[in-house]
Amino acid sequence: MVDLITKITKSVDFIGAFDPKIRTFDIIMKTANGSSYNSYVVRGSEGVAIMDTVKKEFSEDFFKRLEFMCDYEEIKYIVLHHLEPDHSGALIELMQKAPKAKLIISGRAVMMLKGLIKSDIEFEVANTGRIISLGDKTIEFLSTPFLHWPDTMSSYLHEEKVLFSGDVFGSHYYDERLFDDEVGDFSYAFKYYYDHIMRPFKQYVLQALKLYDTFDIKVIAPLHGPILRTNPQFYIDKYAQWSSEAKFRKHEFGKKMLSVFYMSSYDNTHLMAKKIMDGADSVEGVVASMYDLASLDEQNMIDLLEESDAIIIGSPTINGDAVKPAWDLLSCMAFLESNGKIGASFGSYGWTGEAPEMLHDRMRWLKFRLPVRPLKIKLIPTEDEQQSCFEFGVEIAEITMGKMVEMEMEI
Amino acid sequence: MVSVSLQDDNIRVKVPKGKTLRQVAATTGASMEFGCRVGDCITCVARVKSGMIYLSEKNEKELKALEILGGNVSQLRLMCQCYVRCEEGEIVISYAV
Ligand SMILES: Cc1cc2nc3c(=O)[nH]c(=O)nc-3n(C[C@H](O)[C@H](O)[C@H](O)COP(=O)(O)O)c2cc1C
Ligand code: FES
Ligand SMILES: [Fe+2]
Ligand SMILES: [Fe+2]
Numbered sequence: 001m002v003d004l005i006t007k008i009t010k011s012v013d014f015i016g017a018f019d020p021k022i023r024t025f026d027i028i029m030k031t032a033n034g035s036s037y038n039s040y041v042v043r044g045s046e047g048v049a050i051m052d053t054v055k056k057e058f059s060e061d062f063f064k065r066l067e068f069m070c071d072y073e074e075i076k077y078i079v080l081h082h083l084e085p086d087h088s089g090a091l092i093e094l095m096q097k098a099p100k101a102k103l104i105i106s107g108r109a110v111m112m113l114k115g116l117i118k119s120d121i122e123f124e125v126a127n128t129g130r131i132i133s134l135g136d137k138t139i140e141f142l143s144t145p146f147l148h149w150p151d152t153m154s155s156y157l158h159e160e161k162v163l164f165s166g167d168v169f170g171s172h173y174y175d176e177r178l179f180d181d182e183v184g185d186f187s188y189a190f191k192y193y194y195d196h197i198m199r200p201f202k203q204y205v206l207q208a209l210k211l212y213d214t215f216d217i218k219v220i221a222p223l224h225g226p227i228l229r230t231n232p233q234f235y236i237d238k239y240a241q242w243s244s245e246a247k248f249r250k251h252e253f254g255k256k257m258l259s260v261f262y263m264s265s266y267d268n269t270h271l272m273a274k275k276i277m278d279g280a281d282s283v284e285g286v287v288a289s290m291y292d293l294a295s296l297d298e299q300n301m302i303d304l305l306e307e308s309d310a311i312i313i314g315s316p317t318i319n320g321d322a323v324k325p326a327w328d329l330l331s332c333m334a335f336l337e338s339n340g341k342i343g344a345s346f347g348s349y350g351w352t353g354e355a356p357e358m359l360h361d362r363m364r365w366l367k368f369r370l371p372v373r374p375l376k377i378k379l380i381p382t383e384d385e386q387q388s389c390f391e392f393g394v395e396i397a398e399i400t401m402g403k404m405v406e407m408e409m410e411i
Numbered sequence: 412m413v414s415v416s417l418q419d420d421n422i423r424v425k426v427p428k429g430k431t432l433r434q435v436a437a438t439t440g441a442s443m444e445f446g447c448r449v450g451d452c453i454t455c456v457a458r459v460k461s462g463m464i465y466l467s468e469k470n471e472k473e474l475k476a477l478e479i480l481g482g483n484v485s486q487l488r489l490m491c492q493c494y495v496r497c498e499e500g501e502i503v504i505s506y507a508v
Binding site: 125127370404 | 416419423425427430435439440441442444446447451453454479480481482483
């Protein structure tokens with residue numbers, strides 16, 4: 001039997017589900033303390049709104065709580081702040097039980113809905129500024145995309161100053177005491193969630209915080225873990241700090257960071273790396289550094305990638321491929337934001353030489369900006385070729401400093 | 412050729428008639444984002460700050476996407492759908508919408 005009442009504010013109740021046993025979330029996250037799928041019901045004088053649902057396996061708990069709080073007839077709106085299955089799992093059943101309810105999703109969710117729910121259902125789109133009324137209660141929507149799905153939005157209950165933030169400010173931390181001032185120490189879970197889910201979208205976090213800043217927030221009601229009611233600003237400030245911090249002091253001096261990563265067996269790619277770095281470093285305003293991939297561990301890679309404005313990767317071609325540490329380096333981009341970072345690749349080769357092209361292609365998929373073609377040199381770089389490495393470095397550094405790139409496309 | 416400026420990337424490129432903005436992005440290495448590349452997902456929506464008249468008419472997929480987005484969408488286009496339709500002109504694009 002589930003504990004049936006949990007009052008959040010005067011007209012908001014918790015109707016989510018607890019998942020104390022889960023230990024791995026979304027394949028990528030460890031959840032030592034389990035988690036919760038938070039869902040809420042908002043009651044107004046003219047009906048109720050259901051804010052998100054739960055993971056499918058937990059539908060029973062969800063419906064039990066929901067039925068305790070309201071009749072299906074009363075449900076005027078169902079809001080999904082993003083469509084991920086951990087919150088949309090009970091949607092279909094809910095819509096069958098509450099056929100009069102109107103589903104509200106964001107614009108970017110429209111096409112996803114079709115992919116997720118293989119049937120036609122009716123919905124309405126909410127963009128920033130859209131308001132719905134429950135009589136004496138008003139809910140306003142804010143578009144907060146990419147946190148962490150493209151279709152994420154948030155909403156705000158004006159009369160009680162509650163922010164429904166979606167996964168933003170969430171923690172995988174199961175504790176039925178529910179409120180930040182009553183649960184155990186969840187600070188590690190709050191930070192871990194940010195690092196694994198929000199960190200790749202820092203720019204969008206900052207945009208969302210700007211929007212949140214225009215509201216007076218008394219309670220943050222996220223989709224996982226504790227509800228934040230003691231001092232919401234504390235958690236907002238944490239997100240602001242994590243999203244804007246540059247670990248390295250170079251940025252504070254207004255310099256751009258350019259990192260050359262390489263691996264080399266007979267020093268040919270190493271020599272190229274050195275010349276590229278020298279070229280880049282000769283450009284005013286750029287600090288260039290080079291790193292041997294053979295001895296970088298993953299956390300260092302992630303930090304260096306995050307701090308670098310430009311990333312140049314060198315690998316020899318070995319058995320028709322780039323070396324594994326180069327791929328490992330690029331795999332770390334899954335934890336980071338690559339939009340706007342400049343990328344380039346190079347390498348020495350013996351006969352086929354596909355490694356730099358392959359790295360270039362991979363970087364394109366990872367949304368790097370790739371202003372120059374890969375640089376390949378057959379075996380040992382000659383004096384002239386070393387000079388072209390130097391110029392390659394200069395060119396990338398100048399583009400990093402904001403040089404306008406002029407090009408012409410072929411017909 | 413039409414001069415296309417991609418403001419966020421500091422790129423200016425001369426583009427022949429008929430090329431889509433997706434081809435422009437691929438050639439220049441611009442950091443514009445694409446998802447489905449066929450006009451369904453709205454990922455590639457961008458703002459045409461000037462020179463809209465040098466681009467193709469909005470097709471059905473674009474009209475549908477803009478309707479979904481709602482609000483003031485007069486400058487917005489899907490970069491995977493629109494193409495340069497003139498021999499001469501100047502277009503300025505920003506990815507922020
Ligand atoms: C943390 C996380 C990140 C995701 N990132 C992407 C993405 O960048 N692009 C994408 O197309 N789908 C993304 N997805 C969606 C998954 O690919 C999608 O849910 C897929 O159906 C999962 O397949 P599976 O059931 O085999 O795990 C992401 C999902 C999660 C949970
Ligand atoms: S990339 Fe999906 S609509 Fe253009
Ligand atoms: Fe999510
Ligand atoms: Fe979630």
